[in-house]
Amino acid sequence: MATVPRGKPEVGWLTVDAESAGQRLDNFLIRHLKGVPKTHVYRIIRSGEVRVNKGRATADTRVQEGDAVRVPPVRVAERAPDRPGPAREFPLLLEDEHLIAIDKPAGVAVHGGSGVSSGVIEQLRSARKYGQAGGARFLELVHRLDRETSGILLIAKKRSALKHLQEQFRERETGKTYLALVLGDWPANRKVIDAPLHKYLVDGGQGDGERRVRVVSKDDPDGMRAITLVKVRERLAGFTLLEVTIKTGRTHQIRVHLQSAGHPIAGDDKYGDFERNKALQKQGLKRMFLHAWRLQFTHPANGERVELLASLPPELQNFIASYDKPSSPV
Structure with missing residues (x-):
């Protein structure tokens, strides 16, 4: 594989090998541009200076074996000795x-x-x-x-x-369902949201910007189709707990789709109701109420269908328990 030379910066080319096939472009570059800050890697991708087979690409572009990746002049620092990060196991x-x-x-x-x-x-x-x-x-x-x-x-x-x-995941053969608590009374007949999404950057004050997403019209050339299925699980006083299944995996899809329907997720600090969020924090909700609850996929080795469930964490269960239920069932 070609490498970016150290010392004087110049344009470099990287050829994707079999081991790297299928990786996201950002992860591919981070792995091979040792000594280049990750923030700079994302900056050169966003600016269009990185090309894959002479075409522009985004951070989530999947590279394939044999792809030629153009890298603009970057100064690669001499690699410092690796320092192990904090070790942690997860449930x-x-x-x-x-x-x-x-x-x-x-x-x-x-x-x-x-x-x-x-x-x-x-x-x-x-x-x-x-x-x-x-x-x-x-x-x-x-x-x-x-x-x-x-x-x-x-x-x-x-x-x-x-x-x-x-x-x-790419072929939409997985089943991904989340639990989301939204503000207000979700309409029982609102079961499908099919609205394109567009990613954009807002000025972060330091030149890098911050990634955001918005709903756009169906004829918008920059819109990516996004489909979200919604099912009411439980109604609370002032809230609705939803089972949300995504048929496409767009950035911030659930958050933006629910907000665009007039029912933002409780505690969402990017797309939510900021004044309500302040009040919710005082009531014990210190985070966004969005939880990846169920995942279905085919096991890569034996071909069996797998279904995994992750219960709501205690802080979300406790918040729900503190609210009254309606007198009539959903």
Whole structure:
């Protein structure tokens, strides 16, 4: 594989090998541009300076074997000795020789990045002595959850399992259902939200910007189709607990779709009702009420259908228990 030379910055080219096939572009570059800050990697992708087979690409573009990745001039620092990050195990829902399913707590990013030195994958690698003699040989995220979302997260222990599982996510062969508490009384007949989403950046004050998402019209050329299925699970005084199944996996899809319907998620600090959020914090809700509750997928080795469930964490259960139920059932 071609590498970016150290010393004087110049344009470099990276050729994707078989082991890297299927990876996201951002993860591919972070792995190969050792010494380049992750914030800079994301900046050159967003600016369009990174090209895949001479075409523009985004951070979530999947690279394939043989792809030629153009990298603009970057100064690669001499690599400092590796410092192991904090080691942490997470509650296990399933583990075998092919994959790990954990119940991710809220407040923990799935990976290190801008402003986050260590996420789930780095902490788990440290705990499993990844890359060390006798330690884990392979650990990669299959998919992602927002930092403030709790619930089921899959990690592959083999490259073959990673490719198989990611293909299922891309082809919409998985079943992903979340529990979300929204403000107000959700209409019983509102069961499908089919509205395109568009990602954009707002000025973060330091040049990098902050990623946001909004609903756009169906004829918007920048819109990505997004489909969300909604089922009322329970009605509370002033809230509705929903089972939300996503048929597409767009960034912030559930948060933006529910907010666009006039019922933002309780505690959502990006798309929610900020004044209500302040009041909810005083009432005990210190986080966004969104939990990855159920995941269905085909096991990459034996072909059996797997269903995993992660109960609501205690802080969310306690918040629900503090609210009155309506006198009539849903």
